[in-house]
Amino acid sequence: MPRRRMLTLRGTGALLAGIGCIVAANLVGAAILLYIGLLLLALTVFALIAVRAPRRSGSVTRQVSTDLITVSETSRVTLRFALRALRVPRGLWRDVLPDAVSGDAAGEYPPETGQLTYLLTGVRRGVWPIGPLMLRTVDPFGLAQREQAFGETRTVTVVPEVFTLSPLTVKVGAAGGTAQTSSSRLGQGSDNLSPRGYIPGDSMRRIHWRATAHRGQLMVRQEEEESSPDALVVLDRSAARWRKTEGEADPAFEAAVSLCASAAVHLMHEGYGVDVIDSAGALLGTLRGHEDDRDGLLVALALVTPRGDARDLAALVGGTPPGPLVYITGEIDEEDAALLRPAGAAAPMLFASGPLAGAAAAAAQHGWRVATLGDDIAGAWDDALPDRVSTAPVEPERSADGTR
The missing domain is CATH 2.60.40.10 (Immunoglobulins)
Known part of the structure; x- marks a missing residue:
C-alpha cells in the first residue's frame, strides 16, 4: 500500500515558490520577495505541524x-x-x-x-x-x-456462485432422490452397523465412536455394511487439464468450480445425499441436507486450485456405483475420454471446458451425457441431462368412424 506524501500538490508548490522567492530576492535585491518567500515557508511548516503533531x-x-x-x-x-x-x-x-x-x-x-x-x-x-x-x-x-x-x-x-439448475428428468440412485442417507462410501455409516477393530490405514471418518467408548479401543464400521452415497460430484482439478495463469483467475476453471458447487447443491435439494471429491480422491464436502454442509463445501471450493494428477475414476467410485455422477474437467482429448468409465453410475454426466476432437464421442460410447462447459453454466447442465421419460398417458388411436 503506497504511502501518501506529507505535502499536497498545493503544499509542494508553496514550498517551491517560497524557495524561489528567497533566491530571487537575493538576486534582484527585492525585500518584498524575501518576505513573501519566508511567509510561504512558514505557512508550509505550520501546515505540517498542524496535521502531524496531534496524537490520535x-x-x-x-x-x-x-x-x-x-x-x-x-x-x-x-x-x-x-x-x-x-x-x-x-x-x-x-x-x-x-x-x-x-x-x-x-x-x-x-x-x-x-x-x-x-x-x-x-x-x-x-x-x-x-x-x-x-x-x-x-x-x-x-x-x-x-x-x-x-x-x-x-x-x-x-x-463460487451457485446457479439454479433444471431438475433431473428421472430419479435415480438407491434412495431415488427422496431421502438423505446417513451412510457414505467415504465412511459415514449409521450407528447400528456392526463394528470391528481399527486397522492402520482405516479412514478416521469410519470410526464408530459409540462402540469405541463402550469397548475402550478404536472401532470402525464394517465396510461391507456401508451403503453408497446417492450422488457423486467429481471436480477434476489436475494441473494438466487447465491453463496455467500467473496471478490471474482462469475463467474455465472458475466456471468448473461454480458448476461443481451448483450441481452439488442442486442434487442435495432434489433429495440426494451428495459427496464432492476432486480427481485425486480428496473429499471436498458432503451434503446431507444441512445448511452447514453447504457452507462447508462452498468454503472448501473457495480455496481450490488446479494441482496434482487425476486417479482412475473407477477407483474413486469404488465397488458400489452412485446414482447421478457428475464429472467436471477441463481440456480433454479423445484418448483421455476413452479411459473415463462411469463405473456403473445410473446417470453419468460429463462436463468439459475444452473437449478436443473426438473426446465427446469417445465418452458417449461409455454412456456419458457430454456437454461443453462455457459461460452458460445452467445451459450446459440442460445439455447433459438424461433423456426425459414420458409419464403422460397415451391416448388411444381413433378409427375411421371416430370410435376408439
Whole structure:
C-alpha cells in the first residue's frame, strides 16, 4: 500500500515558490520577495505541524451482513470507528480493499450517521483481507496531509456462485432422490452397523465412536455394511487439464468450480445425499441436507486450485456405483475420454471446458451425457441431462368412424 506524501500538490508548490522567492530576492535585491518567500515557508511548516503533531488513536470493528460472499453478490459492511483525539478532524476515510472484491469504500469523516458503511461485491473467490481503515486529513490551507491507518484487517470469504439448475428428468440412485442417507462410501455409516477393530490405514471418518467408548479401543464400521452415497460430484482439478495463469483467475476453471458447487447443491435439494471429491480422491464436502454442509463445501471450493494428477475414476467410485455422477474437467482429448468409465453410475454426466476432437464421442460410447462447459453454466447442465421419460398417458388411436 503506497504511502501518501506529507505535502499536497498545493503544499509542494508553496514550498517551491517560497524557495524561489528567497533566491530571487537575493538576486534582484527585492525585500518584498524575501518576505513573501519566508511567509510561504512558514505557512508550509505550520501546515505540517498542524496535521502531524496531534496524537490520535482509535479502534475499528467491522460487521459484514453475510458470513460468506458469493461471486457477484453484494453485502453491506458496517464499520464502527472510535477515534481518540484532542479534536475530531475532518477529512476522508477509506477501507483498503483487495482486487478480489469491489466497493465504494470511502467517504467523508465524520459521517452524519455516526457509522461508516459501504457495499462490498465479490469479484473472485478466495479468502481476502479487507482493511485497515485509512483516515486522511488536510490542514485548512490544503498544504499538508496526513493519512493514518487504524485497526486490523479482517478476512472475507468469497465463494463460487451457485446457479439454479433444471431438475433431473428421472430419479435415480438407491434412495431415488427422496431421502438423505446417513451412510457414505467415504465412511459415514449409521450407528447400528456392526463394528470391528481399527486397522492402520482405516479412514478416521469410519470410526464408530459409540462402540469405541463402550469397548475402550478404536472401532470402525464394517465396510461391507456401508451403503453408497446417492450422488457423486467429481471436480477434476489436475494441473494438466487447465491453463496455467500467473496471478490471474482462469475463467474455465472458475466456471468448473461454480458448476461443481451448483450441481452439488442442486442434487442435495432434489433429495440426494451428495459427496464432492476432486480427481485425486480428496473429499471436498458432503451434503446431507444441512445448511452447514453447504457452507462447508462452498468454503472448501473457495480455496481450490488446479494441482496434482487425476486417479482412475473407477477407483474413486469404488465397488458400489452412485446414482447421478457428475464429472467436471477441463481440456480433454479423445484418448483421455476413452479411459473415463462411469463405473456403473445410473446417470453419468460429463462436463468439459475444452473437449478436443473426438473426446465427446469417445465418452458417449461409455454412456456419458457430454456437454461443453462455457459461460452458460445452467445451459450446459440442460445439455447433459438424461433423456426425459414420458409419464403422460397415451391416448388411444381413433378409427375411421371416430370410435376408439
